[in-house]
Amino acid sequence: MATRKNQPQSYANPYLAGLLLGATLFFSFIILGAGLGASSAWARFSAWLEGLAAPQRVAASEYFGAWGADVLSYYLVFMVLGVFAGGLFSALTAGRVRLIVERGLKTGIALRSVLAVFGGVFVGYAARLARGCPSGQGLTGSALLSAGSLLFLIFAFVGGYAAALLVRRQWHD
Amino acid sequence: MINTLYAADALNSTAGFAFSVLIGFFFGVALERAGLASSRKIAAIFYFRDMTVLKVMLTAITTAAIGLAYLFRLGWLDPASIYFPETVYGAQIVGGLLLGIGMVTGGWCPGTATAGLGSGRIDALLFLAGVAGGSVLFNETFEWVKPLYEYRTAGIVSAPEIFGVSGPAFVVGLSVVAVILFWISEAVEQARQLRVHQAPDYIDYIATKKAPEHLAAGVPGRTLLQTGYYRTSIIFLTLFSAALIGAAAGLLFVEPVELPELKAQWRMFAGQSAEQRLMEHIEKGRDHIAPEDLARRIMNEEPGLLVVDIRPPDEYRQFHIRGAVNVPPPDLFDYLEPYKDRGMIVLYSNGMNHSGQAAAALRRQGYDNVYILTDGLEGFKERCLKPVSLRSYPVSQEQAQRIRECREYFLGGAAAISNPASSDISASN
Numbered sequence: 001m002a003t004r005k006n007q008p009q010s011y012a013n014p015y016l017a018g019l020l021l022g023a024t025l026f027f028s029f030i031i032l033g034a035g036l037g038a039s040s041a042w043a044r045f046s047a048w049l050e051g052l053a054a055p056q057r058v059a060a061s062e063y064f065g066a067w068g069a070d071v072l073s074y075y076l077v078f079m080v081l082g083v084f085a086g087g088l089f090s091a092l093t094a095g096r097v098r099l100i101v102e103r104g105l106k107t108g109i110a111l112r113s114v115l116a117v118f119g120g121v122f123v124g125y126a127a128r129l130a131r132g133c134p135s136g137q138g139l140t141g142s143a144l145l146s147a148g149s150l151l152f153l154i155f156a157f158v159g160g161y162a163a164a165l166l167v168r169r170q171w172h173d
Numbered sequence: 174m175i176n177t178l179y180a181a182d183a184l185n186s187t188a189g190f191a192f193s194v195l196i197g198f199f200f201g202v203a204l205e206r207a208g209l210a211s212s213r214k215i216a217a218i219f220y221f222r223d224m225t226v227l228k229v230m231l232t233a234i235t236t237a238a239i240g241l242a243y244l245f246r247l248g249w250l251d252p253a254s255i256y257f258p259e260t261v262y263g264a265q266i267v268g269g270l271l272l273g274i275g276m277v278t279g280g281w282c283p284g285t286a287t288a289g290l291g292s293g294r295i296d297a298l299l300f301l302a303g304v305a306g307g308s309v310l311f312n313e314t315f316e317w318v319k320p321l322y323e324y325r326t327a328g329i330v331s332a333p334e335i336f337g338v339s340g341p342a343f344v345v346g347l348s349v350v351a352v353i354l355f356w357i358s359e360a361v362e363q364a365r366q367l368r369v370h371q372a373p374d375y376i377d378y379i380a381t382k383k384a385p386e387h388l389a390a391g392v393p394g395r396t397l398l399q400t401g402y403y404r405t406s407i408i409f410l411t412l413f414s415a416a417l418i419g420a421a422a423g424l425l426f427v428e429p430v431e432l433p434e435l436k437a438q439w440r441m442f443a444g445q446s447a448e449q450r451l452m453e454h455i456e457k458g459r460d461h462i463a464p465e466d467l468a469r470r471i472m473n474e475e476p477g478l479l480v481v482d483i484r485p486p487d488e489y490r491q492f493h494i495r496g497a498v499n500v501p502p503p504d505l506f507d508y509l510e511p512y513k514d515r516g517m518i519v520l521y522s523n524g525m526n527h528s529g530q531a532a533a534a535l536r537r538q539g540y541d542n543v544y545i546l547t548d549g550l551e552g553f554k555e556r557c558l559k560p561v562s563l564r565s566y567p568v569s570q571e572q573a574q575r576i577r578e579c580r581e582y583f584l585g586g587a588a589a590i591s592n593p594a595s596s597d598i599s600a601s602n
Contacts, residue, residue: 008376011214013405014225015355015413017207018232024199025237030244031192032184033177034256035237036200038284039304046305047312060503063315066530068537078190080287082197087291089198090205098376099293102212102280105378116212116296119279120286120303121310123272127283128311129322130268132258134276135200135284137265138230141258143237145343147330148260152269153230159273164219167278171216 009094025139035140039133041080044071104172112170180254204288212280212296219277224358231351239421242344246427263324341424348421352414359405462519462544464553468579471496477516483531484522495583502531514542521546558583
């Protein structure tokens with residue numbers, strides 16, 4: 001491959017990357033006794049932030065309130081810190097760190113930014129409702145052959161394909 | 174036998190946190206290496222331009238499932254030492270649909286966005302801000318969404334059980350489905366003549382607004398494929414497919430461990446009923462109390478036992494366990510202060526959600542003597558108060574006697590005798 005300075009390396013073979021991910025999931029099961037997860041960490045960050053602004057309100061709320069006062073003392077919060085570090089390390093060593101708003105080549109930053117936030121709100125709400133995200137339910141629950149997790153994964157793809165045409169503009173090249 | 178941190182109740186300890194960071198690190202590396210720290214590459218699956226998401230996820234799920242199945246089958250890992258997610262059909266189907274819509278709109282999911290944030294993607298940061306907002310919105314609307322959140326709660330349900338096959342057979346089927354989808358994915362990608370989407374070069378185009386040479390020169394996608402995209406060779410995919418199915422099929426040739434204890438544990442994974450699975454879980458859980466156990470303790474007037482009904486007062490008035498006090502969750506801290514670490518506090522609600530949440534909150538405040546009633550009031554009615562005549566399974570003489578005693582004590586002699594067929598206990602007051 002060309003050695004132009006800072007040129008990003010090719011991505012790995014997806015199947016081999018999948019094996020690494022599967023091995024990570026497997027070791028998570030036998031060491032932690034629990035699989036991978038990400039959305040609850042971000043929900044706890046949000047509970048923590050809301051707690052800074054309105055501590056009474058969070059403590060009294062039925063859902064966040066059940067997490068107690070020390071919301072960040074939770075293993076998935078630490079896992080997400082590791083994911084960030086792993087993403088940074090891997091992207092640095094592969095020359096793929098870029099401060100950019102990823103989008104279609106013909107798409108403006110504004111449209112993409114609005115859709116990113118909007119999609120995030122959907123995912124944040126849906127992950128709480130479904131008790132997990134593609135990591136916690138899709139990977140972890142499916143590897144445990146949990147019926148609800150497998151259904152969740154199938155319906156996530158159904159929802160994605162159903163809405164794909166509506167938001168295709170942001171990926172136009 | 175492998176001891177997990179979950180089984181040792183040490184997930185949220187220093188060791189749990191340290192291992193979580195380490196495991197998360199590899200999680201992040203795997204996602205970034207696969208190209209899933211890129212929203213363009215993730216979203217491309219919804220336009221059949223790049224099937225990486227499917228390839229990576231299915232490979233990971235299948236390999237982890239095969240590995241676990243071997244450990245269960247060999248008796249090296251007790252399924253009860255693993256945290257199994259609960260199945261709530263309504264919430265997970267609707268949640269899945271909404272999440273899919275959000276994923277194609279935002280271009281990320283929480284895990285990949287975290288790795289994307291590590292790669293400098295600003296849209297990942299915006300997406301995660303949205304996720305935080307969505308979580309707060311969920312908390313604020315929890316009362317409204319709760320019926321859906323709990324709709325069709327089914328406990329721990331294994332898919333092999335639904336299909337009526339053994340765990341290993343299901344894993345073999347899963348690997349065959351995965352392999353078929355891999356080959357379809359490769360064919361789809363080839364048919365779509367992949368262009369910019371799959372090569373990592375586009376990140377510089379987005380950053381600089383200056384097209385990479387091969388793009389500026391109008392070189393078609395095929396050239397880019399050679400520089401940027403790993404095209405899976407037929408030989409590799411054939412070997413990979415064979416290895417995956419072979420590893421799964423090997424499960425069928427491993428003799429399950431014959432020790433009676435392990436055999437029972439293996440049955441769970443092989444398709445034991447969800448109720449049974451839950452029971453075994455609860456047996457391990459030190460914070461649960463079985464309905465029969467609670468009934469016995471109340472009837473023996475055990476000293477130091479405090480039974481707390483945390484449901485709304487009108488539900489309490491309709492029916493409650495004899496001797497229970499009614500304390501709504503907001504008043505729990507004040508009410509229970511004198512009972513902290515004294516005797517035994519048992520919380521119950523209709524199911525286990527509310528009591529479980531309340532008990533967790535209390536435990537974080539240092540209450541080590543809080544227990545929740547397994548399956549809540551509904552479970553108590555079902556297991557202690559349901560008349561023998563209405564039970565679909567055989568009941569021994571001894572059990573029948575205990576049920577009669579329970580009905581007499583908790584429902585009053587009149588209810589038990591005058592209306593023996595009544596299953597609607599709350600209506601009989």
